[in-house]
Amino acid sequence: MRVGYSYLKQQFANIDPYLSDIKKLILSEDLTLGKPVGEFEEGFSKLTGIPYAIGVSSGTDALILSLKILGIGPGDEVITTPNTFIATVGAIAMTGARPVFVDNNAEHTIDVTKIEKAITKRTKAIMPVHLSGTPADMPAIMKIAKRHSLRVVEDAAQAILASIDGKHVGSWGDAAGFSLHPLKNLNVWGDGGLIVTRSKELYKKLRLFRNHGLVNRDEVEFFGHNCRLDSLHAVIGNRLIKEAHFITNKRIEYANQFDEAFKKIPEFITLPPRRRNFKRVYHTYVIHAKRRDALLKRLLENGIDAKVHYPIPLHLQKAAKYLGYKKGDFPVCEAHCRNIITLPVHQYLTQEQMDYMIDCVYNFYKS
């Protein structure tokens, strides 16, 4: 049996409505920030209950624009974690600010007990990452931010519809970035992203910032970027957004099945803590495994697209050399890199595929 990591093939099963939407768009001339983008922004805002959404060209750009619009730049420091996708830290560095790492906890999100030690006079913001769709501890983070007057930009790239006590991720900080990359829970068919905010003032500025700073065709308020959500992808998003709850529920259901199965072999598999008031949306299903590399190899041999998110922590990447971190600086994160494994958990998996994956893991440890 083959269990793919990507689920795009299944998404194309009924392709005709998408094609007809694309054709209509191409003939409409409404190709830049037109109606489809507005409709998607509104839909996203409704989906998450966050008042303002701004469609941008990628999750990375969502973070860069959010930081820049909050005035973060050269000389500033932004606190985040080293176990995340490169874009989190890339976004901080692209503003000219310095990324400052704090180790993560057993849930793979930022360890809030270590944040305050990392705050200096130059610290301007915290950028928690809701990695794998698990919310970072936002109530604690917001308290720290308030105490030290720091901005908070949430990296919610992997966490559409995740929440804490029913309050959606992205609605805690000043702004948040979501990704619509083809492999995300809510995806488009190319790069795409969204910024959300509760501030009308930020919203107004961000709308200019993503479009050259243009107030109208002829007038430029400030030097801005060009990073607009493509209309073509907004058209795709407008169809897929209707499935967001189905996608999320299915992923949660499968993750729970995995959890139940792996709880039975605690000597081999350790699950991250699952806080009850946190809604995790499982962009990735990440667990800790004994003899990880051998397990990974076995799963791949058995046709299962298992992966590692991420094998090399960011503080040990070549790009981070100038920050002066070394091996041993973030022991929890580094230990995780050696034993984490990601199993497919997407909404189009069948029960047979789920059972097969669980069997493969059991069999590996039995032998």
Add this chain to the structure above:
Amino acid sequence: MTGVIKIPYINLSQQHDAIKDKLMTAVEKVIGHGQFVLGPEVEEFESRFALFCGTKYAVGVGNGTDALIMALKAAGIGPGDEVISVANTFISTISSIALVGAKPVLVDVRDDYNIDPDLIEKAITKRTKAILPVHLTGRPADMDPIMGIAKKHGLKVIEDCAQAVGAEYKGKKVGTFGDIGVFSLHPLKTLNACGDGGVAVTNDKEIQEMLATYRDNGMKNRGEYVVWSSNSRLDTIQAAMLLVKLDHFEKWTEKRIANAKFYQKAFSHLNVVRFPVEHPYEKSVYHTFVIQADRRDALSSFLAEKGIGTKIHYPIPVHLQPAARQLGYKKGDLPRTEQQSQNILSLPVYPELNQENLGYIVQSIEEFYKGRGGS
């Protein structure tokens, strides 16, 4: 009274309607393989575009602005540096300089709307790192003196070819003179995606590698990051549609040139309407056909009443924009640019215009100056 628009300034749906089946086949092909991020069509577009320009490499990116930003970074330009360019251009030429942290230094233009090479040397300081000429309207800037100055002073040259795919200067395509040539593939450009897109060309392997890394989050491969960067990739679906359009592109360009020639001939007897002289050594591709006209605003309104769409590229020069306050320019600093912004008017010039359309536009302009719409 505003009449019904008979000839819009731009008519994309006409262009797309004629090739809609081919475009949709291209889209379906991408969906078939599902490689939406940097899929095979991006690479195919890059190699065809490089071949078209006559450069070794092309790198597809998210849009023309990002192409400029990444090109400036690849050329090593950043905070503390100065880059010389013009104020008579789309904002992103200048904002990209500002966004990499460098200072834009603006010089005046010639009658052809492009940078005046005679003014460049006076603007050079110890901090100057690059010249960023713009091939505005699809007309090549005067590259020989520009390259001469750059060589003499050890400056980089990044060409803003956003409006000039296929334009030539002394038999050589624009974008191939400087260190990097930067193109926009925006829907309103001559080679246009159905959304945002951009591409940069170069002959320098090292620059190509830098651009490819910059556009992809600084990734060398899935687990290895060599530099922090944003992400700005040419969309695969857009690349697939661009490949369809490339097949038509030379024909479309010839039609634009023919339309421009029609205008030039028709207006040669009308001294109230002026346009740049076309030098024998240049091939202009007419992204826009920009005239300088007496009583420009009245003419534009008159044409609107006649159902003819026109535009102004650009009514407020960059140095007088609120965004440029920090640069410290004032009215009068760039007299020719400012004077042109009062008189310039862009007429429809897209390939789908027919003889009847063109005749009607010329006739309407003549009518205006004969007095009926004048005064």
